[in-house]
Amino acid sequence: MSEKNINVTLKVWRQKNQREEGKFKEYLAKDISTDASFLEMLDAVNEELISKGEDPIAFDHDCREGICGSCGFMINGNAHGPLKSTTVCQLHMRNFKDGDYLTLEPWRAAAFPMIKDLVVDRTALDRIIKVGGFISVNTGNAPDGNAIPIPKTAADEAFNAATCIGCGACVASCKNASAALFTSAKISHLGLLPQGQVEVEKRALNMVGQMDREGFGACTSTGSCSASCPKDISLVNIARMNRDYMKASFSKKPEIHAGDGA
Amino acid sequence: MLSFIQSTVGKKYLMGLSGLIWAGFIFGHMAGNMLILVSPDAYNVYGHAIVSNKILLYGTEIALVGALVAHVICAIFLTKQNRESRGHRYAMNPNGQKAASFASEWMAIHGSVILVFIILHLVTFKYGPHYETTVDGVVMRDLAKLIIEVFSQPMAVLWYLVALVLLGFHLTHGVRSIFQSFGLLHPAYQPIIRRAGAIYAVVVAGGFISQPVFVFLTRAVAA
Ligand code: HEM
Numbered sequence: 001m002s003e004k005n006i007n008v009t010l011k012v013w014r015q016k017n018q019r020e021e022g023k024f025k026e027y028l029a030k031d032i033s034t035d036a037s038f039l040e041m042l043d044a045v046n047e048e049l050i051s052k053g054e055d056p057i058a059f060d061h062d063c064r065e066g067i068c069g070s071c072g073f074m075i076n077g078n079a080h081g082p083l084k085s086t087t088v089c090q091l092h093m094r095n096f097k098d099g100d101y102l103t104l105e106p107w108r109a110a111a112f113p114m115i116k117d118l119v120v121d122r123t124a125l126d127r128i129i130k131v132g133g134f135i136s137v138n139t140g141n142a143p144d145g146n147a148i149p150i151p152k153t154a155a156d157e158a159f160n161a162a163t164c165i166g167c168g169a170c171v172a173s174c175k176n177a178s179a180a181l182f183t184s185a186k187i188s189h190l191g192l193l194p195q196g197q198v199e200v201e202k203r204a205l206n207m208v209g210q211m212d213r214e215g216f217g218a219c220t221s222t223g224s225c226s227a228s229c230p231k232d233i234s235l236v237n238i239a240r241m242n243r244d245y246m247k248a249s250f251s252k253k254p255e256i257h258a259g260d261g262a
Numbered sequence: 263m264l265s266f267i268q269s270t271v272g273k274k275y276l277m278g279l280s281g282l283i284w285a286g287f288i289f290g291h292m293a294g295n296m297l298i299l300v301s302p303d304a305y306n307v308y309g310h311a312i313v314s315n316k317i318l319l320y321g322t323e324i325a326l327v328g329a330l331v332a333h334v335i336c337a338i339f340l341t342k343q344n345r346e347s348r349g350h351r352y353a354m355n356p357n358g359q360k361a362a363s364f365a366s367e368w369m370a371i372h373g374s375v376i377l378v379f380i381i382l383h384l385v386t387f388k389y390g391p392h393y394e395t396t397v398d399g400v401v402m403r404d405l406a407k408l409i410i411e412v413f414s415q416p417m418a419v420l421w422y423l424v425a426l427v428l429l430g431f432h433l434t435h436g437v438r439s440i441f442q443s444f445g446l447l448h449p450a451y452q453p454i455i456r457r458a459g460a461i462y463a464v465v466v467a468g469g470f471i472s473q474p475v476f477v478f479l480t481r482a483v484a485a
């Protein structure tokens with residue numbers, strides 16, 4: 001075990017709530033173990049703030065295992081920090097040097113209202129899921145395994161898309177604050193499987209529609225999203241979403257309701 | 263249909279389709295103009311053949327103007343919407359492994375320079391001084407003379423160089439982006455598509471750049 005401790009200076013965005021103006025404030029994180037995670041480093045800084053009677057820095061977190069999608073903020077302009085395929089809770093201080101100067105900013109997007117400091121409201125993403133991120137099946141006994149044959153390649157791709165943890169780093173790092181990567185991952189992980197076929201058109205129309213209504217921007221294929229995605233969700237999903245949406249837009253059939261018929 | 267165009271995804275299809283029309287045209291335009299490297303007469307005969315075919319000429323012009331208008335309108339709408347969606351700007355932008363390419367970050371900026379360029383380019387040549395020449399007994403516009411006149415001025419050559427390099431950037435990202443916008447990305451072809459965009463852009467921009475540079479070096483410097 002390397003027993004090396006470092007000091008880093010933090011420039012942190014502090015904002016009480018949406019109404020009040022925010023500003024950057026500097027803090028010194030002293031004597032931090034390089035084995036500590038980034039959030040553990042913030043815990044240490046907060047302990048000190050609390051002992052001095054100051055307001056601790058608010059940040060979102062839950063599992064601290066890189067699986068829940070709660071954590072996330074910008075470190076020196078990069079969502080979840082400099083390392084690829086990593087959530088900020090899985091980022092360790094050994095990736096930084098003694099004396100580093102780190103600017104911490106919350107996710108910024110018109111569709112992500114400020115809550116406090118590094119915490120923003122990401123329920124816009126939940127609302128996108130709500131309008132189409134499901135399949136309608138009758139509940140009942142669990143079906144037999146492999147009762148529905150699924151090609152391995154489709155299962156793999158669907159599973160990759162399903163690893164999206166909904167952290168919002170894609171939106172945060174995109175110059176257009178586009179939610180295309182997130183939405184397309186949610187559309188793909190159902191749409192690639194036979195169980196997801198029934199609603200494939202409706203799903204694309206509803207989820208893209210909700211994405212636009214929430215005020216996320218348009219994708220311009222910069223690839224910033226995928227580069228900062230902790231789960232390496234691929235741009236191929238966005239292409240699939242566009243294709244599904246285009247097909248659905250031009251083949252949309254009117255819904256027939258009971259009693260409509262002659 | 264209307265909701266398709268109103269959606270961000272639909273506008274990207276329109277953006278890509280109009281970009282594709284122009285991308286196809288400028289490849290042909292670049293290739294045809296290479297005749298200026300052969301001889302002024304060859305160039306004039308080629309130009310005369312095009313303007314003599316009214317159906318081809320007007321058809322192409324209508325398609326190009328329509329596509330450019332659609333492209334610019336979509337660009338304005340999307341850029342405005344995207345700025346609003348971003349809201350508060352960051353103190354620092356993504357960098358290192360997470361940075362976006364120069365070309366993709368500045369599409370609206372080089373796009374705007376290209377628009378100015380297209381207008382000035384038409385004013386200079388299409389609506390420029392009308393010289394005449396006779397090749398094999400046929401009277402035709404002497405565009406080659408105008409080209410040589412324009413590209414004997416170092417500042418004109420420099421402006422074309424700048425605009426064409428920016429066009430190259432616009433196309434590197436644009437051609438790649440079309441595949442994504444149209445839903446044609448596929449894991450197996452992703453690297454090929456990235457390279458195809460770059461190769462196309464280098465060929466078009468490089469081909470165009472060779473023309474004013476050739477004229478300048480052979481006429482202005484040699485003279
Ligand atoms: C010779 C003329 C032009 C060509 C060949 C061209 C080509 C393209 C292509 C292929 C795309 C990609 C479309 C997609 O993402 O699906 C594109 C995007 C774009 N173009 Fe152009 N364009 C031209 C002129 C312009 C002009 C004059 C403007 C400025 C007003 C402009 C602004 C944009 C913008 C803002 C985008 C979207 C950015 C993005 O998707 O990343 N372009 N262009």
Ligand code: SF4
Nearest residue numbers: 164165167168170229
């Ligand atoms: S696509 Fe990646 S960056 Fe975006 S929400 Fe999902 S896991 Fe996070």
Ligand code: FES
Nearest residue numbers: 062064069071089
């Ligand atoms: S805290 Fe759960 S992913 Fe980081």
